[in-house]
Amino acid sequence: MSASISQFRSQADSAINDLPLQEAIDTATGNFWRGREGALEELPDSEGLRDHFKAIRSATLAQLDEHLESFESNAKAAGTHVHWAEDAAEACRIVIDIGKTRGVTLATKGKSMASEEIHLGVALEEAGIESVETDLGEWIIQLAGDPPFHIIAPAIHKRRDEIVTLIENASGESLQSAEIEDLVAASRRLLRSRFLSAGMGITGGNILVSETGSLVLVENEGNGRFVSASPPVHIALVGLEKVVPTWDDAAVWLQLLARSSTGQPLSVYTNVVTGPRKVDDEDGPEEVHIILLDNGRSQLLGGKYEEILQCIRCGACLNICPVYREVGGHTYRSPYSGPIGAVITPLLMGLEEYPALPQASSLCGACRDVCPARIDLPRMLVELRNDEVEQGLVPWSVRRAEEAAAWMLMDVDRYRRLTGLMRTAQLPVLKDGDLRMPSFLDPSKGRKLKGLAPRPFREIWQSELEGGDG
Amino acid sequence: MSEKTVALFVSCLVDQISPEIGVATVRLLRRAGCQVDFPDAQTCCGQPFFNSGLRNQARDLARRTIEIFEPYDAVVLPSGSCSSMVAAEYVHLFEDDPDWEARAEALGAKTFELSRFLVRQGWAPPGSDAAPTVTYHDSCHANRLLGLGGEARQLLESAGCRVVEMVESDRCCGFGGLFSIKMPEVANAMTREKLRQAVDIEVDVLVSIDPGCLMQMEGLVDPDGPRVRHLACLLEELG
Amino acid sequence: MGDREAILERLRGASRPAERLSPWLTRRTFENPVDRFCECLTNLKGDVRRAESAEAAWTIVDNLLDEMDAHSVVINQEPPVDGMDTVARWPERTCYVVGESEGDLKAFCADCDVGLTGVSAALVETGSLIVESGEGRSRLATLLPPVHIAMVRVSRLTTDLFTWTAGRGDHIPTNVTVISGPSKTADIEFTLTLGAHGPKRLIAVVYEDGEMDS
Incomplete structure (x- = not known):
C-alpha cells in the first residue's frame, strides 16, 4: 500500500462527504475521548502516573537488549518458545511452520495490530490455513474484506444493515432480526464452534513482562482468552518494544491503557499468560510461542524516532485528532491511522510509500496532550517532513515555491518590492x-x-x- | 504603570493581509502606557518553513529575527502561533549551536503574545455597555505551547463581554499554516466543525489571538454566523 | 537464530545507561473498601450481592441457581467453593467439579449454565476479580458459561493493581486473569452489548468471612 498526497486528499474528501460515516466517527471518537477524560480525572495524580510511565518506557528502551534477553530466558524457563522475527515475511513463516508441524487447518485469531501490520491473514490463507478473526469488529471487517478503521474499534465504519448481510452470507442463515443484541448473539453462536475446533490460536500481546517471561493480553469480549486458552497451540505475535522489566511496571501500563483507550478503568479481561499448561493445570494450551517482531523497530532505537516505540496502541491520539475525526481511518491506507499512524507507518513501511501521512496534520498538538506516554508526535511529524525534504520526496514545484518565499523573506527590501509586485498582480x-x-x-x-x-x-x-x- | 518601550513584531500575515490587527495592537499598547517601536527590517519568524521541514530556511529566518529583536527589552506579537515559534521553538532549531541557542533562549524569554503582555502590564480594558457575547478559540500553539487562553478571556470579561465556551474551545480550526493549502479539503472540514461549535452556542463574536486562525475561519464563516475577530480589534473597537 | 542475533546486535548498539526507577506506589486509600468495590463492579454491569456471612452467601447462590433454573454447573476446586458435597446440596443439578469429576472439561464448560468459582484477589479501585489457573481451577470455567458466579470474601480485597503486584508472591500461575465486568462489545454501531464471547452475567457474592488479610 501507499499514500500520496492526492490519494489522501481524494479519499479524505469522500470520507468528509459521507454523512453517516461522519456520524459514526463522531460517536465513537467522542465517547472515547470523553471517557478518557473522566477515567483519568478519577485517578489520584494521573499526571504523575503518566510521567512515571514515560520514565519506564524510556528507561526500558535504553536497555532493550537486556530486557528482551531476560524476557526470553524467563519465558523459556516457563516453557514458552520464543522466536525473533526480523521482518513480516519471517514472522509469517514462523506462524505457518508451527501450524504445518501441528497439522493445523483452522486457526482462531484475537485482535492484533501487529498481525495487521504483517498481513498475517493473507499469508495463512496462501499457506492453506484458514484463519478466523474472533473479535467482533475484526470478524466483521474480515468478512467485509476491509482494513481496520480504528486501532481499537476496527469496524466503526460499518452500518448495522451491512453487518446483517455479512453475517447472513457467512453463516448461510437468515437473521430474523437486525437488533444489535441478536447480531452479537449470532456471532457468539457462530464463532463458538470455531473456537472449540481450532488447532491453534493466534493473538497479539499488549505487554511482555521480563521478570517472569509473561505475556499480557487485554480485551473486552473474552475472545482473546478463548483463543489463548482453548486450542492446543497459542502463538502470540508481539512488537519487541512492548516489554517492561517488572509486574510493577506492567501495573502502571495497565492503569493507563484502558483509561486512555476507551475510558474503562481496566478492560474486561486482563489475561496474563506464563507458559503452556503445567502438570497441575486443568486446561490451557500445550504449546505457547511468542514471536518478537522487529519489522523495522530496532532501526529506530537510539535515533530521533526512538520515542515512537513508547506507543502502547491505545488510540487516544486518534480520538482527539481533528484530522482523523474528519478523514477517518481508511484514508491513511495503513492499519495504523491517526497521528500514531502518520508517524509509525512511514517509519515501518517507508516514507517514500507514504509521503502524504506526515503532511496530514495541522500540527495542533492535541495528540501529544492525550498520549499516556507523552510522545511528542508533532515533533516527529515535523522531523518526517524534514526527511521528505532531504530525500527529495516533496514535489518540485512546492519545494521551489517555499524556497523562493524564504529567499524573499530573508531581505526586507526584496520583501517590500516583491510584495508590492504581488499587490499589483x-x-x-x-x-x-x-x-x-x-x-x-x-x-x-x-x-x-x-x-x-x-x-x-x-x-x-x-x-x-x-x-x-x- | 511605568512607560516601557516594546518592539512590535506584527508577523508577515498581519503586515501583508490583516494590517488592521497591527493598528489595533499599536493602539492598545499605547493605551497600556507603552512606547511602541516597529523595527522595519522584520519579515517572518520562519514558522511556515519550520513546519514544512525546510529547517535551513527556518534557521536563517530565526537568526535574522533574533538579530533584529534582541536589542529590545520586550517584544510583543499579536499572534499566538508566531509567539510560540519565537518563544518555544527557536531553541530547538539551535540545539547543536550553543551560541545561537543562548541568543534564542534570551529572546524567547522577553517575547510575549499581546494578551499576555497586556495582562502582565496590569492593564485591563474598561467595561463597555456595547460589549458583545463572545466565545474564545483556544488556538493550538498559543494554548499548548504557551499555556495562553486565560489572559484573553480575562481581558474580554474586563471589557464587559459575556464569554461563552464552545464544546471544544481547543479544537483546531483547520488552519495549520500551509496545511490549509496542501490539504484544503481536510482543513475546510475542520474549520466547518469549529464554526459549527461556535454557531451552536449563539454568540455574537468568535474571538482569537491568531491571525492565521482568523483568516481560515473568516474564509468559511456564514454571513449570518458569528463575526470572527482578533482580540485586539475587538478590544480596540469597544474603546 | 540468525534473526535473533541480527536484531540483538542492533539493540546492543543502541543500549545505554538508564534511570533506575522505584515502583509506583498506590495513591489510594478507601474509607470503605467494600462499598467502593461493590459500587465499581456494579458500574461495570456486574451483578453484586452482599451477604453478612458465608451461610447467607450460599443461600444467595442457591436462590440464584433456582431463579435461573440452572441445570449444570462447573465448579472450580478452590476456596471457598471447594470440598462441597454438591450432590447433597443440589441433587437436581449436574455439577462438574474441576479436578475431580470425570469427562471432558471443555465440553462441559461450553454447554453448562453456570461457572462457580472463588477469586484469588479482588481490586477495590476498579471492582475487578482476579482468578488464577492451577490444580482444580479451570480458566474455561470463568469464560465459557453464560453466567459466572464468583464468591468474594472481603479478606481477598486489595486496594488496586499496585498493592496487588506488591503483595504478589513468587509463585506465578500459568494463567492469571483480572476480570472487570461481564464480557462485552461495542463493535456494532458503538452500542454496548453484554455477553460477546464470555459470560453475559457476572455475579459477585461478596461476604464477610471473619478472616483478616492485610
Whole structure:
C-alpha cells in the first residue's frame, strides 16, 4: 500500500462527504475521548502516573537488549518458545511452520495490530490455513474484506444493515432480526464452534513482562482468552518494544491503557499468560510461542524516532485528532491511522510509500496532550517532513515555491518590492478584498482567500502611527 | 504603570493581509502606557518553513529575527502561533549551536503574545455597555505551547463581554499554516466543525489571538454566523 | 537464530545507561473498601450481592441457581467453593467439579449454565476479580458459561493493581486473569452489548468471612 498526497486528499474528501460515516466517527471518537477524560480525572495524580510511565518506557528502551534477553530466558524457563522475527515475511513463516508441524487447518485469531501490520491473514490463507478473526469488529471487517478503521474499534465504519448481510452470507442463515443484541448473539453462536475446533490460536500481546517471561493480553469480549486458552497451540505475535522489566511496571501500563483507550478503568479481561499448561493445570494450551517482531523497530532505537516505540496502541491520539475525526481511518491506507499512524507507518513501511501521512496534520498538538506516554508526535511529524525534504520526496514545484518565499523573506527590501509586485498582480482576481479564482485553480477549495491588503502594515505605521498617537 | 518601550513584531500575515490587527495592537499598547517601536527590517519568524521541514530556511529566518529583536527589552506579537515559534521553538532549531541557542533562549524569554503582555502590564480594558457575547478559540500553539487562553478571556470579561465556551474551545480550526493549502479539503472540514461549535452556542463574536486562525475561519464563516475577530480589534473597537 | 542475533546486535548498539526507577506506589486509600468495590463492579454491569456471612452467601447462590433454573454447573476446586458435597446440596443439578469429576472439561464448560468459582484477589479501585489457573481451577470455567458466579470474601480485597503486584508472591500461575465486568462489545454501531464471547452475567457474592488479610 501507499499514500500520496492526492490519494489522501481524494479519499479524505469522500470520507468528509459521507454523512453517516461522519456520524459514526463522531460517536465513537467522542465517547472515547470523553471517557478518557473522566477515567483519568478519577485517578489520584494521573499526571504523575503518566510521567512515571514515560520514565519506564524510556528507561526500558535504553536497555532493550537486556530486557528482551531476560524476557526470553524467563519465558523459556516457563516453557514458552520464543522466536525473533526480523521482518513480516519471517514472522509469517514462523506462524505457518508451527501450524504445518501441528497439522493445523483452522486457526482462531484475537485482535492484533501487529498481525495487521504483517498481513498475517493473507499469508495463512496462501499457506492453506484458514484463519478466523474472533473479535467482533475484526470478524466483521474480515468478512467485509476491509482494513481496520480504528486501532481499537476496527469496524466503526460499518452500518448495522451491512453487518446483517455479512453475517447472513457467512453463516448461510437468515437473521430474523437486525437488533444489535441478536447480531452479537449470532456471532457468539457462530464463532463458538470455531473456537472449540481450532488447532491453534493466534493473538497479539499488549505487554511482555521480563521478570517472569509473561505475556499480557487485554480485551473486552473474552475472545482473546478463548483463543489463548482453548486450542492446543497459542502463538502470540508481539512488537519487541512492548516489554517492561517488572509486574510493577506492567501495573502502571495497565492503569493507563484502558483509561486512555476507551475510558474503562481496566478492560474486561486482563489475561496474563506464563507458559503452556503445567502438570497441575486443568486446561490451557500445550504449546505457547511468542514471536518478537522487529519489522523495522530496532532501526529506530537510539535515533530521533526512538520515542515512537513508547506507543502502547491505545488510540487516544486518534480520538482527539481533528484530522482523523474528519478523514477517518481508511484514508491513511495503513492499519495504523491517526497521528500514531502518520508517524509509525512511514517509519515501518517507508516514507517514500507514504509521503502524504506526515503532511496530514495541522500540527495542533492535541495528540501529544492525550498520549499516556507523552510522545511528542508533532515533533516527529515535523522531523518526517524534514526527511521528505532531504530525500527529495516533496514535489518540485512546492519545494521551489517555499524556497523562493524564504529567499524573499530573508531581505526586507526584496520583501517590500516583491510584495508590492504581488499587490499589483492580484488586481485582476481581487474582488471585495478576496481573491476570486476559477475553481480548478482555487488552492483553498471553496474557502474565501483574502488578498493582500491595499497597504501593508509597515506603510500604515510610517504614515500614520510612528511617533504619534494614531 | 511605568512607560516601557516594546518592539512590535506584527508577523508577515498581519503586515501583508490583516494590517488592521497591527493598528489595533499599536493602539492598545499605547493605551497600556507603552512606547511602541516597529523595527522595519522584520519579515517572518520562519514558522511556515519550520513546519514544512525546510529547517535551513527556518534557521536563517530565526537568526535574522533574533538579530533584529534582541536589542529590545520586550517584544510583543499579536499572534499566538508566531509567539510560540519565537518563544518555544527557536531553541530547538539551535540545539547543536550553543551560541545561537543562548541568543534564542534570551529572546524567547522577553517575547510575549499581546494578551499576555497586556495582562502582565496590569492593564485591563474598561467595561463597555456595547460589549458583545463572545466565545474564545483556544488556538493550538498559543494554548499548548504557551499555556495562553486565560489572559484573553480575562481581558474580554474586563471589557464587559459575556464569554461563552464552545464544546471544544481547543479544537483546531483547520488552519495549520500551509496545511490549509496542501490539504484544503481536510482543513475546510475542520474549520466547518469549529464554526459549527461556535454557531451552536449563539454568540455574537468568535474571538482569537491568531491571525492565521482568523483568516481560515473568516474564509468559511456564514454571513449570518458569528463575526470572527482578533482580540485586539475587538478590544480596540469597544474603546 | 540468525534473526535473533541480527536484531540483538542492533539493540546492543543502541543500549545505554538508564534511570533506575522505584515502583509506583498506590495513591489510594478507601474509607470503605467494600462499598467502593461493590459500587465499581456494579458500574461495570456486574451483578453484586452482599451477604453478612458465608451461610447467607450460599443461600444467595442457591436462590440464584433456582431463579435461573440452572441445570449444570462447573465448579472450580478452590476456596471457598471447594470440598462441597454438591450432590447433597443440589441433587437436581449436574455439577462438574474441576479436578475431580470425570469427562471432558471443555465440553462441559461450553454447554453448562453456570461457572462457580472463588477469586484469588479482588481490586477495590476498579471492582475487578482476579482468578488464577492451577490444580482444580479451570480458566474455561470463568469464560465459557453464560453466567459466572464468583464468591468474594472481603479478606481477598486489595486496594488496586499496585498493592496487588506488591503483595504478589513468587509463585506465578500459568494463567492469571483480572476480570472487570461481564464480557462485552461495542463493535456494532458503538452500542454496548453484554455477553460477546464470555459470560453475559457476572455475579459477585461478596461476604464477610471473619478472616483478616492485610
